[in-house]
Every structure is written in structure tokens, then in C-alpha cells.
Amino acid sequence: MTYSVEWRGDHVRLLDQRLLPYDEHYLELTSSNQVADAIRNMTVRGAPAIGVAAAYGVVLAALKAAPDRRVDASRDAIAALGRTRPTAVNLFAALDRMRRVLDSARSAERLVESLAQTAVSIHQEEIDASASISRLGASLIPEKATVLTHCNAGTIATAAHGTALGVIVEAHRQGKLERAITTETRPLLQGARLTAWELVRAGVPTTLITDSMVGHLMRTTRIDCVLVGADRIAANGDVANKIGTYTIAVLARTHHVPFYVAAPGSSVDLSLRSGSEIEIEQRDSTEVATFAGRPVAADGVDFWNPAFDVTPRRLITAIVTERGILMAPSKNGLRMIVGCPGERRK
Amino acid sequence: MTYSVEWRGDHVRLLDQRLLPYDEHYLELTSSNQVADAIRNMTVRGAPAIGVAAAYGVVLAALKAAPDRRVDASRDAIAALGRTRPTAVNLFAALDRMRRVLDSARSAERLVESLAQTAVSIHQEEIDASASISRLGASLIPEKATVLTHCNAGTIATAAHGTALGVIVEAHRQGKLERAITTETRPLLQGARLTAWELVRAGVPTTLITDSMVGHLMRTTRIDCVLVGADRIAANGDVANKIGTYTIAVLARTHHVPFYVAAPGSSVDLSLRSGSEIEIEQRDSTEVATFAGRPVAADGVDFWNPAFDVTPRRLITAIVTERGILMAPSKNGLRMIVGCPGERRK
Numbered sequence: 263m264t265y266s267v268e269w270r271g272d273h274v275r276l277l278d279q280r281l282l283p284y285d286e287h288y289l290e291l292t293s294s295n296q297v298a299d300a301i302r303n304m305t306v307r308g309a310p311a312i313g314v315a316a317a318y319g320v321v322l323a324a325l326k327a328a329p330d331r332r333v334d335a336s337r338d339a340i341a342a343l344g345r346t347r348p349t350a351v352n353l354f355a356a357l358d359r360m361r362r363v364l365d366s367a368r369s370a371e372r373l374v375e376s377l378a379q380t381a382v383s384i385h386q387e388e389i390d391a392s393a394s395i396s397r398l399g400a401s402l403i404p405e406k407a408t409v410l411t412h413c414n415a416g417t418i419a420t421a422a423h424g425t426a427l428g429v430i431v432e433a434h435r436q437g438k439l440e441r442a443i444t445t446e447t448r449p450l451l452q453g454a455r456l457t458a459w460e461l462v463r464a465g466v467p468t469t470l471i472t473d474s475m476v477g478h479l480m481r482t483t484r485i486d487c488v489l490v491g492a493d494r495i496a497a498n499g500d501v502a503n504k505i506g507t508y509t510i511a512v513l514a515r516t517h518h519v520p521f522y523v524a525a526p527g528s529s530v531d532l533s534l535r536s537g538s539e540i541e542i543e544q545r546d547s548t549e550v551a552t553f554a555g556r557p558v559a560a561d562g563v564d565f566w567n568p569a570f571d572v573t574p575r576r577l578i579t580a581i582v583t584e585r586g587i588l589m590a591p592s593k594n595g596l597r598m599i600v601g602c603p604g605e606r607r608k
Numbered sequence: 609m610t611y612s613v614e615w616r617g618d619h620v621r622l623l624d625q626r627l628l629p630y631d632e633h634y635l636e637l638t639s640s641n642q643v644a645d646a647i648r649n650m651t652v653r654g655a656p657a658i659g660v661a662a663a664y665g666v667v668l669a670a671l672k673a674a675p676d677r678r679v680d681a682s683r684d685a686i687a688a689l690g691r692t693r694p695t696a697v698n699l700f701a702a703l704d705r706m707r708r709v710l711d712s713a714r715s716a717e718r719l720v721e722s723l724a725q726t727a728v729s730i731h732q733e734e735i736d737a738s739a740s741i742s743r744l745g746a747s748l749i750p751e752k753a754t755v756l757t758h759c760n761a762g763t764i765a766t767a768a769h770g771t772a773l774g775v776i777v778e779a780h781r782q783g784k785l786e787r788a789i790t791t792e793t794r795p796l797l798q799g800a801r802l803t804a805w806e807l808v809r810a811g812v813p814t815t816l817i818t819d820s821m822v823g824h825l826m827r828t829t830r831i832d833c834v835l836v837g838a839d840r841i842a843a844n845g846d847v848a849n850k851i852g853t854y855t856i857a858v859l860a861r862t863h864h865v866p867f868y869v870a871a872p873g874s875s876v877d878l879s880l881r882s883g884s885e886i887e888i889e890q891r892d893s894t895e896v897a898t899f900a901g902r903p904v905a906a907d908g909v910d911f912w913n914p915a916f917d918v919t920p921r922r923l924i925t926a927i928v929t930e931r932g933i934l935m936a937p938s939k940n941g942l943r944m945i946v947g948c949p950g951e952r953r954k
Contacts, residue, residue, distance in 0.1 A: 283906035443912075446896070448794065448818040451904055459906035469910040472794040472896055473820040474852025478917035481854065506820025508827065512862050513855060550792070550818055553899045558797050560629035560805035564815040566789075571824035 264460075266311040266418040267318065269382065272325065274318045276306050277418055283459040294323035294339035301346040301353070304450065308419020309493045309529055310388045313352035316343040317381035320360040324377050329370040336364050336377065348541045349502055349570050350493040351531040356384050385421050391526035392423035394584035399429030399489070399524045402580065402587070406440045407433065407486040410476070413447045413504035414456035415491025415524065425524040426489040427457060429582070431464045443469045443485070445476060447504060449549040449567065473506050480517040487579075488514050492525035499575030499591025500537025501525075505568055511577040520579040527583050530596055537572035545569045610806075612657040612764040613664065615728065618671065620664045622652050623764055629805040640669035640685035647692040647699070650796065654765020655839045656734045656872055659698035662689040663727035666706040670723050675716040682710050682723065694887045695848055695916050696839040697877040702730050731767050737872035737930035738769035745775030745835070745870045745928040752786045753779065753832040756822070759793045759850035760802035761837025761870065771870040772835040773803060775928070777810045789815045789831070791822060793850060795895040795913065819852050826863040833925075834860050838871035845921030845937025846883025847871075851914055857923040866925040873929050876942055883918035891915045 264286070268275040274297060278287045289305065291297050297319030300306050306315045323339030324332050340357050347353065363380050367373045403409065409430055416427030424431070433439045442461050447453035454470055461468040471479060479485065488510055494502040501507070501523050514521040534540060547565035551557060559565075581588045581596075588595045610632070614621040620643060624633045635651065637643050643665030646652050652661045669685030670678050686703050693699065709726050713719045749755065755776055759765075762773030770777070779785045788807050793799035800816055807814040817825060825831065834856055840848040847853070847869050860867040880886060893911035897903060905911075921937045928934075934941045 284903070444909075445820070446794070446905070448792070448820055454905045456906075458909040462906055462908035467910070468908075469912055470896060470905050471912050472851070473818065474791070474794055474855060475912065475914065475917075477855030477858055478851060478914055479912070481917075505818070505824060509820060509823030509855065509859060512823055512859060516858050516862075550816060553797070554902045554904045556899065556902065557630075558792070558899070559800045559816050560808055562808035562814075563804040564813070566815055566817050566821065566825070568821065568824055571821075571827075 263422055264417055265422065266306055266308065267314045267385070267421060269318050269385065274315065274322065276300055276315065278305050279307055279418055279456060280305055282455050292322060293326060294319040294343065297322065298342050298346050301343065308414060309350035309352045309491070310420040310526055311418065312347065312350050313356035313528060314385045314388055314421050316353050317356045317360055317384045319343050320357070321374065321377045321381050324374045332370045332373050333364055333367065347543055349543045352528045355528045359384060388421035388526060388528070389423070391584035392420045392425060392428050395425050395524050395526065395582055396423050396428030396432040398587055399522065399582040400432040400436060400438070402487065402522060402582070403429065403433040403438050404486055405438050407438055408441045408443065408484060409439065410443045410479070410485050410488045410510070411457060412445045412453060412490050412507055412510055414452040414460070416457060416460040418456060418460065419491060425491045425526065427460055429489055429524050430461065430466060434464065434466045439466060441467045441469060443471060443479065445471055445473045445506065447506060448473055451554070452504070476510055477513050480513050480519055485519050487520040487522055489522050489524060492523050492529045493570055494540050495525060495530045495581065495596065496534040496537050496540060497532045497596060498536045499578060499581065499596060501573045501578060502537060502540040502542070502570045503573065505571050508571040508573045511573040515577050521577060522580050522582060523578055524582040527585060532597060537574060540572055542571070543569040609768055610763055611768065612652055612654065613660045613731070613767060615664050615731065620661065620668065622646055622661065624651050625653055625764060625802060626651055628801050638668060639672060640665040640689065643668065644688050644692050647689065654760060655696035655698040655837070655875060656766040657764065658693065658696050659702035659874060660731045660734055660767050662699050663702045663706055663730045665689050666703070667720065667723045667727050670720045678716045678719050679710055679713065682719070693889055695889045698874045701874045705730060734767035734872060734874070735769070738766045738771060738774050740930035741771050741870050741872065741928055742769050742774030742778040744933055745868065746778040746782060746784070748833065748868060748926065748928070748933070749775065749779040749784050750832055751784050753784055754787045754789065754830060755785065756789045756825070756831050756834045756856070757803060758791045758799060758836050758853055758856055760798040760806070762803060762806040764802060764806065765837060771837045771872065773806055775835055775870050776807065776812060780810065780812045785812060787813045787815060789817060789825065791817055791819045791852065793852060794819055798850070822856055823859050826859050826865055831865050833866040833868055835868050835870060838869050838875045839916055840886050841871060841876045841927065841942065842880040842883050842886060843878045843942060844882045845924060845927065845942060847919045847924060848883060848886040848888070848916045849919065851917050854917040854919045857919040861923050867923060868926050868928060869924055870928040873931060878943060883920060886918055888917070889915040
């Protein structure tokens, strides 16, 4: 298994996902600022992985500070890490837990240990969540299935196993999967670079298509279901995920293809009533203006670069979390899945 | 105006569309084989432009041959040019007309002249058709319009003016257009490289988006209509166009956005009852696996590369041809627009 994030006691080891699939390179980060940069520039990406990385970033800030500066340094790190990327709620869920450790800390000496234990718990919970999601989600996959996925919700988007890809790989392990099809996922090509890489390494027969081919694919071939991850799920079951997800959901509904979202409970934000309240990150235009680093667009044109879109719950067949499968997502259902807001983040 | 194809009496001048937008380079071709290669490798592309180029390719074959070989050389050229790309019917329409000149030719001396005259007529008719289409289509565009287009149906896809882009530029000239939005159009990026280039040069405020953004765009902003070209239109009004068009048509229907197809009568193939009979060209996987020679996909993955898809007529609000606007396309309507099969190609 390839890990997106690893804790090494005094540094964080991150897989540099910008370099895949052609270079498998790891960075060793020793400060929270380095971790914040890595989140912002998408060295580490994928909602659950971002949360885990951020938690370790806070530990690094505490580690490096003198005892009398430790609490302030940790609070500063939490604030800085929270400013990196706005859409994935797992980031804020992890930072909230780290903040509560600070709030209840009784001594600077024990603080580093407490922060580290919490970060490791966050990490382990994501690993366990991915494993449960993979198992539960695989139960939805029929025999001889052809499954479509988008972006990268795999081992490297999470702490291990993955969500959507965890389901796919588990279904493959159970002998149920004939083929996985992944969109390339412009502008950053997580599908072409990351998902194709993970699935091929896992031995899954995989086909790569451009984002524009999904309609023709569904109209002319049999797709048994769509499986995607999520960056944030609102209380009513609306899902924010990588740009292009909503388009696929509309096409899936049009062609009667089940549309499944696989995501840990830490992706759910019960404080948002619906998807219209989810902040959609706008990223730099160079991501659209270039392709694999080379300029492609004519000069003088303007750009638009929303990194996510919102899929309304009515287009979602089911949400698979580590606690269960929620068919026809609704607010009460999500609350049962993830617990009441006060209890939600332990 | 930039011309995709020009006849210079003893050679054909082609704009090399593979090099845009960064190089504006022209090739001077002197043989039908060179023209066939240029069509196959998409030096020249766009359904109407391909037809015009092929017609001149036949003239080149006749020009270069000794008088007693002229008819055979021309027939061979027609056959070879007809094997280049299967989907755009304009190619076959043009070659049919050149073949009829051969069939009725009375002397080898007059043959070159007759072929050249016919090719020039085909060319002029496409220019006139584009101008009419631009004018008629612009009447569909409301004031302060934001219009979405896909691929490149502009001056360089045709002999001049363009079809979908001809409408956009004419609407802009009339002061009705606030903004044009173009998808980049993977895998070959005709939207990013060609359409963005043409529209910026025509002074149209233009925004470039990835193909995956169309759903989010329509859901969150006002799009007044979609305008695309066509590579082949079946008798019932089903339209084959660049891959991704069908996806956009489904999204347009979902969001109540009018969907217009602008194409010359030479795009209509009354011999095909419906879109299911249109042959969809499959192109080399390197187009998906790479960009400009740079690999982007993980090793070991398979590819799919249909270059076109079919939009069923029920998703099309109107087809604009040089003879008129056909609302709610139907077989009788198209027959009236383009004439009966026997008369269709004069």
C-alpha cells in the first residue's frame, strides 16, 4: 500500500501527488507552514488525506516551539492550516479536534503528546473508515460489473484503502468487477494520473476516458454504477465533489445508472442545510490554461476554474459511510449516520 | 479572415491547425496523397473544410497525371480521400460531386478544368452557406446573450465565417453578445486552441472552461443557448458532432437551455434514417494518453477514443442551415431544407 501521509515522530512524510504517475517521490516536512503549503499546492490532496496531514501539521508546530510558546504556536498553525483550502470539511473537522486538545491542555509538556495522540487517532479512524466503506460499498456492486469513477478517491486521497476506489478494489478482490472506467478529470488529471495508477497497481482492468465521453459511454455501453468520493456533504445529503461530478450525476440519472457516493462521516457537515451553502474553491487559471504544464489556450481568453461542484441529493442513489449505507439521502438519515452535531466529532 | 483552405491554381494552401494557437503556419500541398494525409492527421479539420480540401485534392491528382492516366488517377484519389475519416459527410458529398464530373467527362484535356471549377464551386458554396447560417442563426440570439459552444465550428472548420462561431461572431457584430464560453474540448483541445483563438481575434469576450464544468456552469449561471456545429445529420435530425456534444445537450435539456445546431445542408445525409447509423470514428489512444507528446496517463491503463457522439433530435431545439431554421427537427423538415436525395447534391 502507498500512503499519502505518514507520521515519523518528528516529521511528516508526504507522497508528492503532483508528480504521479511518473515519479513516486516523498517529501519530509518538519513545519506546519510546509504542511500548509503542501495542502495549498496539492502535494497532498483528497479530503480525508488533507485532514490527516493538517492534524500532523499542528503537531509539528507544537514540537518546534519552545514550551512557553507552544500553545500559541499551535493555535497559529491551526489558523494557517484552516486557510489553505475551503471546500473539504475533513480539514476543519481535524483542526477542530486539535483545537479542543489545546483548549483542554493542562501543561505544555504533555501538550505535544496529546496533540500527537489525537492526530494519530484521526489518522487511524480514517484508515478504519476507509476499510469499512470499502466493505459496505462492495456489497452494492453486482457481478461482472463495469463501474465509472471520477477524480481520485483512493488510497492516496485518504489515509489508506480509499473510499470510491476502496470499494472498487474490494469488489475486484471479491471477483465481482469486470472493469473500472475513470475519467481523466481535468484540469489536474487526478483520474489519469492518480486513479489510473492506483487501479492498475491493484490489478483492476481499467479504461481511461476524457470527461467529455461520459454521456456517449452511458448511452452506448452498459455502466452498472457510478462511484465517487466527496469533499463535503451537507445536512440534506447534497454532495460537493470534484468539478464534473454533477455532470456525471445528471447523465447517470438520464441513463438510469445508480450513482453512489462513498465518504467517511468526517465529510458530513450538519451545520450546512444544503449544498448551496458549500463554498466552492476557485483555483488559479493556469490549471485550465495549461495542460500537463504546457500552455494550450489562445492568448486573450478568460478562464473559469471552480474546483468542485454540488450534486443535489435527488441525483444520489446512496451514500456509503463507515457506519452504513444511506439510500435516498435525507437529513435525518445523515444525522443517524454521523451522530448529532455535538457528538459528531469525538 | 484566416482561411483553412485556399486554392492557388497548382497547389492547395492549408492552415496547419495542429499548431494553433501558438504557430500560424501554412502548408503548400501538391498531391492528393498529401491532402489525404492532412485530413487524416487533422492538419485540416472541421467537416466543411475537409470536404473543400478533398475536392482540391482530386484536382491535384488530375493535374499531376499524364492525360491518359488522368481519369484513373482522379478515381484513385477519390477513393483514397474517402478512406481518411469516416464521420463527416461533407467529405463524401464533395467526393461524390467530383466523381460525377469524372463520370460525365468527355475529354482528358477539359477534365482538369471541370474538376477545378467544381471544386471552386464547392468551396464558394460553403463560404456562402456559412454567411447565410451566420445571419439566420444570429436571429436566434437574444440581447446581452451568454452563449456556450464546443469544439471548433469556426472560420477554420469551414471555408470561411464558420457555422456556430459564424453565428456567434455575427451576433457580436450586431451588439447582442455579452460573452461566449467555450469548452476546451478534449482530447484535441479544439476549443482551447482554435475556438478561443478565433473568438479573441474577432473581439468576442470569451471564457474557456474544461469540458467537466458545463453542468456546474448551467446550474449556477445563466446560459442563453448552446451553439454547436455538426459532422453529420441523419434524416430524422439526429446529429453527430464532436465527442462531448451529447453530454452538453443532456445538460442543456436539464437546465432548459436552448440547444442549436448550425450546419450547412452538405452535412445532412438523408440516406441514414437515424443517428444510430452514423459511423463514429475511433481515433488513436495517444490522443487521450498524451498531450502534445507528453504522456499524462499511468502505464497499463486502456483507452477509449470515440471522436464523435450522437445527439438525438429530441434534445435539439433547432437546426440552422443556409436554407432556413428548422425548429424541432424532423425528417420531412430536413428533406425540405436540403431537397430530395436525387437533387440534393448539384
